[in-house]
Amino acid sequence: MVLIEQLLSKEEVALFREHLDQVPWLDGKGTAMGMSAAVKDNAQADANNDTVKQLANALLAKYGETPKLVSAVLPQKIFPPCFNRYTNGETYGLHVDGAIMRIPNSSEVLRSDMSMTLFLSEPNEYEGGELVIQTEFGEQRVKPKAGDAVTYPSSSLHKVTPVTSGVRVAAITWMQSLVADTHMREILYELDQNIQQLINNNTVSREQLDSLHHVYHNLIRKHAQL
Numbered sequence: 001m002v003l004i005e006q007l008l009s010k011e012e013v014a015l016f017r018e019h020l021d022q023v024p025w026l027d028g029k030g031t032a033m034g035m036s037a038a039v040k041d042n043a044q045a046d047a048n049n050d051t052v053k054q055l056a057n058a059l060l061a062k063y064g065e066t067p068k069l070v071s072a073v074l075p076q077k078i079f080p081p082c083f084n085r086y087t088n089g090e091t092y093g094l095h096v097d098g099a100i101m102r103i104p105n106s107s108e109v110l111r112s113d114m115s116m117t118l119f120l121s122e123p124n125e126y127e128g129g130e131l132v133i134q135t136e137f138g139e140q141r142v143k144p145k146a147g148d149a150v151t152y153p154s155s156s157l158h159k160v161t162p163v164t165s166g167v168r169v170a171a172i173t174w175m176q177s178l179v180a181d182t183h184m185r186e187i188l189y190e191l192d193q194n195i196q197q198l199i200n201n202n203t204v205s206r207e208q209l210d211s212l213h214h215v216y217h218n219l220i221r222k223h224a225q226l
Contacts, residue, residue, distance in 0.1 A: 007063075007148065008146060013146045019055055026074070028040050036097075043087075048102045062080060074188065076176045077108070077176040082172050083169065100112070110215065113180060116173050121170070123168045
């Protein structure tokens, strides 16, 4: 699980919220797959609306320009972001995301390796609404600032606790990674983050950095599935 702070600036969040206040919202159950529909109680922005499509495309461009996200996921395919809203006790019970998803308006499918929630509401705007992810280290409860995003394995059981007051707005997406193995992605992410820190260390030589880059890219070359 990786927290990406300020993927969107406060100004960008405000702009997204302004546009989302003007679009039609539908019952979220309409997009739930399998058993998830029985525990899904929220609203979802109409994905066929032109404004919603523009917002989703803007996020896709932003995701590709976010180094920490690229490092954590190594995305090969990204599902167009969906916007959801919780209020008045709405919730999404414990579920696992579908393994294979069809990209809208295409014949392409993706394997959901990583899920991501981008928060578009400040934590003091709503009560409840925590993203709860079950991990091997126990439950992780997430309620970050607006503009922050969290990535986590799509294979994880997770839920959104009931929103008892206020409004929780978020964007969600799923990504197929170039590296399917979760453990190897974790290793590559940790290695890349350390390289990025060492780049700013004047005591580290170019030869040492080249050696680490050599290892990093050859690991990707070995494990990437194209």
